[in-house]
Structure formats: structure tokens, C-alpha cells
Amino acid sequence: MDRFLIRTDGNNNACEEESVVLNENEDVPKTNRRKICSSWIADFSDWLIKKETAAGDEELFCKVCNAFLKVSSGKSDLISHKNTQKHKTRSICITNGQTTIAEQFRNNTRETRLVQTLELQLSAFIAEHNLPFSCMDHLSLFLKKSIPDSKIAQQISCARTKTTNLVKNVLGPTQFEYLCQLLRKKKFSCVSTSRSIYPTRNHCA
Structure with missing residues (x-):
């Protein structure tokens, strides 16, 4: 045209x-x-x-x-x-006065950083052990009731939605980049194998 x-x-x-x-x-x-x-x-x-x-x-x-x-x-x-x-x-x-996850992590107060670290650790625990994200709906409340004298535990606000976003948007990309950097600097082995289910396909492990 x-x-x-x-x-x-x-x-x-x-x-x-x-x-x-x-x-x-x-x-x-x-x-x-x-x-x-x-x-x-x-x-x-x-x-x-x-x-x-x-x-x-x-x-x-x-x-x-x-x-x-x-x-x-x-x-x-x-x-x-x-x-x-x-x-x-x-x-x-x-x-509504809500903040995004990225904005929440810009707060540099020590107490807030400790809360954020705890929420990340709990999210990583859920992902590492392949537990359902819905567990966090109960775990965060359980920690608040079990540790009433802890200011850090009382400020946890990490249910299934926030845990899902932390794993997918924070922990996932960060660990992926860390793994890429590790593979670039260190030697690793590749094993080529074929599975009996798909004998014509080769897989690397």
C-alpha cells in the first residue's frame, strides 16, 4: 500500500x-x-x-x-x-491506598525488612516442598496466634495470593537468574538418555 x-x-x-x-x-x-x-x-x-x-x-x-x-x-x-x-x-x-509488592520492598526500615524476609522464607518453603499456596491462609494466622510477643510475626500479611506472586514474580525469576549465572561459571555434566515410553526421543539430564 x-x-x-x-x-x-x-x-x-x-x-x-x-x-x-x-x-x-x-x-x-x-x-x-x-x-x-x-x-x-x-x-x-x-x-x-x-x-x-x-x-x-x-x-x-x-x-x-x-x-x-x-x-x-x-x-x-x-x-x-x-x-x-x-x-x-x-x-x-x-x-484504595494499596501498594504493589515492588513498592512494599522499597521500605528500608529494619523491622519491615525482617517481615519481608520471613514472608519470602515462608513462600520459598511452600514452593520447595510443593505445598498448596492455600496453606498460607492458615499458616500466617497460626504464627500470629502462636507467637503473640513477636512484632515480626504479628506483621505477617502473606496469604495465598501474595505467596503466589512472591513465588512467581520474585523468587522464580531471581533463582532462575542465579542458576544461569552458576551454569555460566561452573562446569556441569549432560547425560543423554532415552525413555522407554518415548524410545525415539532423547532427553538431557
């Missing part, structure tokens, strides 16, 4: 933009990137800002999702992002 040019005129001169439609396999040239319109930031001021990237370019940034946004179709892209499930969920958490 040949390129064609669409010019949209608005009340604000800063909103005059040029949109170039290219083939799917064709990259958008830097000269044809959609300009950031100041009215977009005004319309979505509660979560949208301009922020400088590592390359030194100014891009639109979502404060709620903590991510840069790629805008190719204009304001419709921002509306689509606003309606995503991730953005809605995080917006509700912020409105």
Missing part, C-alpha cells in the same frame, strides 16, 4: 500531527513519529507524563503501570491503554 498523509487540524496548534501509514513490514521513520500533544497529558494528567528515555528522547510514560507507552495512532492508543486490565487493577490499588 502506498504511503498517504493525513493532517488533523485542531484548536491547539501544538496538536497538529502527521500520521503516516506504512506497510506492516516497514519500520516507522524517526521523522514520521507522532508528536506528543500537550492536550493528551492534560486529559490524562492523573497518570500520564512526559519522561526522558535512556536514549535521551522524550516519550509518554504511565505512572500507574511504570512503563513507557508507544503511541502510533494518537489519543486512541492512550484510551486503549487506560482500558487494559493491568492499568485498571493498578489504578484501583492506588485509589
Whole structure:
């Protein structure tokens, strides 16, 4: 499809933009990137800002999702992002005063770090012994009742949902990266074998 040019005129001169439609396999040239319109930031001021990237370019940034946004179709892209499930969920958490796991781990007080360490250890114990995450619904309450004089135990707030997120989003990626680093630095053995169930397939152990 040949390129064609669409010019949209608005009340604000800063909103005059040029949109170039290219083939799917064709990259958008830097000269044809959609300009950031100041009215977009005004319309979505509660979560949208301009922020400088590592390359030194100014891009639109979502404060709620903590991510840069790629805008190719204009304001419709921002509306689509606003309606995503991730953005809605995080917006509700912020409105209700809740914090994400990453934000909770930014607190540097000693007591909070001890609570976080205990929650990580309990989550690792659940994963290591292949126990159901629902165990944490009862274990956290059990520890609070069993150790009433411990400030650390009384602050545990780690049920099945938080345990699941800690294992999948914190412990899992961290241990995977640690294992990769270990395999890069130390020698290990590979054994090729075939199972009787699938005699044509080889497996490495």
C-alpha cells in the first residue's frame, strides 16, 4: 500500500500531527513519529507524563503501570491503554491506598525488612516442598496466634495470593537468574538418555 498523509487540524496548534501509514513490514521513520500533544497529558494528567528515555528522547510514560507507552495512532492508543486490565487493577490499588509488592520492598526500615524476609522464607518453603499456596491462609494466622510477643510475626500479611506472586514474580525469576549465572561459571555434566515410553526421543539430564 502506498504511503498517504493525513493532517488533523485542531484548536491547539501544538496538536497538529502527521500520521503516516506504512506497510506492516516497514519500520516507522524517526521523522514520521507522532508528536506528543500537550492536550493528551492534560486529559490524562492523573497518570500520564512526559519522561526522558535512556536514549535521551522524550516519550509518554504511565505512572500507574511504570512503563513507557508507544503511541502510533494518537489519543486512541492512550484510551486503549487506560482500558487494559493491568492499568485498571493498578489504578484501583492506588485509589484504595494499596501498594504493589515492588513498592512494599522499597521500605528500608529494619523491622519491615525482617517481615519481608520471613514472608519470602515462608513462600520459598511452600514452593520447595510443593505445598498448596492455600496453606498460607492458615499458616500466617497460626504464627500470629502462636507467637503473640513477636512484632515480626504479628506483621505477617502473606496469604495465598501474595505467596503466589512472591513465588512467581520474585523468587522464580531471581533463582532462575542465579542458576544461569552458576551454569555460566561452573562446569556441569549432560547425560543423554532415552525413555522407554518415548524410545525415539532423547532427553538431557
